[in-house]
Amino acid sequence: MIEVRNLTKYYGPVLAVDDLSFSLDKGQIIGFLGPNGAGKTTTIRILTCFMPATRGSATVAGYDVFTQSLEVRRKIGYLPESVPLYMEMRVNEYLKFRGQLRGLDRTTLKKRTGYVLEQCWLGDVATRPIGQLSKGYRQRLGLADALLHDPDVLILDEPTVGLDPTQIRATRELIKELGKRHTILLSSHILPEVEAICHRTIIIAGGRIVASGSPEELRRQICEQSRLIVEFKGSGDAIAAAVRKLPMVQNVETLPSEGAVRLAVMSKSDSREAISLLAIAQHWPILEMRQEVASLEDFFVRVVADQGKKAVLSA
Ligand SMILES: Nc1ncnc2c1ncn2[C@@H]1O[C@H](COP(=O)(O)OP(=O)(O)O)[C@@H](O)[C@H]1O
Numbered sequence: 237m238i239e240v241r242n243l244t245k246y247y248g249p250v251l252a253v254d255d256l257s258f259s260l261d262k263g264q265i266i267g268f269l270g271p272n273g274a275g276k277t278t279t280i281r282i283l284t285c286f287m288p289a290t291r292g293s294a295t296v297a298g299y300d301v302f303t304q305s306l307e308v309r310r311k312i313g314y315l316p317e318s319v320p321l322y323m324e325m326r327v328n329e330y331l332k333f334r335g336q337l338r339g340l341d342r343t344t345l346k347k348r349t350g351y352v353l354e355q356c357w358l359g360d361v362a363t364r365p366i367g368q369l370s371k372g373y374r375q376r377l378g379l380a381d382a383l384l385h386d387p388d389v390l391i392l393d394e395p396t397v398g399l400d401p402t403q404i405r406a407t408r409e410l411i412k413e414l415g416k417r418h419t420i421l422l423s424s425h426i427l428p429e430v431e432a433i434c435h436r437t438i439i440i441a442g443g444r445i446v447a448s449g450s451p452e453e454l455r456r457q458i459c460e461q462s463r464l465i466v467e468f469k470g471s472g473d474a475i476a477a478a479v480r481k482l483p484m485v486q487n488v489e490t491l492p493s494e495g496a497v498r499l500a501v502m503s504k505s506d507s508r509e510a511i512s513l514l515a516i517a518q519h520w521p522i523l524e525m526r527q528e529v530a531s532l533e534d535f536f537v538r539v540v541a542d543q544g545k546k547a548v549l550s551a
């Protein structure tokens with residue numbers, strides 16, 4: 237549904253998006269996760285035809301965002317970071333106005349307005365002036381507007397920013413519900429949000445993809461990159477040295493321990509069996525062995541920090 241190939245965007249000398257490639261299948265909710273300044277909004281603006289890329293290409297539903305922007309806009313509902321609304325208009329007037337702008341005929345417009353008012357829980361404020369609405373309601377009106385022409389693809393830029401916890405929860409529920417009928421790309425700098433809503437997450441930092449996958453795949457990557465903590469009965473450096481020699485082991489750190497040898501082991505692949513066999517052969521009883529599972533949050537912080545270091549090195 238969305239294909240992005242080697243997308244690159246410079247603002248003057250500032251490289252905001254750096255050779256980004258990804259694709260999004262129909263019916264998926266994909267999360268674009270990254271710290272502020274990662275390039276999320278820039279990518280979204282290119283996908284929604286608000287500005288051209290410096291290099292690379294992107295298509296939505298098979299249409300090129302640069303050369304076929306009218307078709308693309310018809311396929312997309314876009315909720316920008318801050319929703320521009322007309323404060324003196326009433327909610328239903330605003331939706332009517334937006335629908336007319338998009339060329340919806342009267343019957344369709346009436347039907348769709350009823351539908352989006354209900355879907356976005358706006359029924360009870362339909363005749364209220366927008367200026368009187370709370371931030372949460374305005375956000376939902378933005379979403380209702382994005383949905384009005386029944387687009388295949390919804391692109392939501394930080395949809396829960398500025399909302400209170402109750403509104404955040406309601407908005408997430410709504411997005412999940414919408415995900416049953418629409419393909420959704422959602423950006424966020426909040427990890428639990430993406431984890432709760434999305435089928436797949438792309439983590440970006442410094443305009444580049446630093447990790448991607450389903451929540452399970454990301455967890456696996458985290459496990460692979462987490463340490464194995466092993467405690468042996470015994471003393472001396474011989475144990476650490478022997479573990480270090482195992483073929484898959486990349487790094488061994490000795491942790492403080494009373495009367496035992498406690499190691500933190502990083503390896504390319506699962507080292508538990510090799511360590512057990514070594515311990516048996518050498519008569520070093522194992523007192524404890526466990527995988528130290530870093531949280532998705534730790535992982536996020538680390539991949540983002542690694543990207544920062546690379547950027548400094550290449551500058
Ligand atoms: N209009 C602009 N002119 C110059 N630099 C910009 C502009 N918009 C964004 N940037 C820069 O591009 C980078 C990516 O920004 P943005 O896409 O807004 O990130 P995000 O949405 O992930 O916070 C940042 O370094 C930002 O300062």
Ligand SMILES: [Mg+2]
Pocket residue numbers: 276277278317393394
């Ligand atoms: Mg942004």
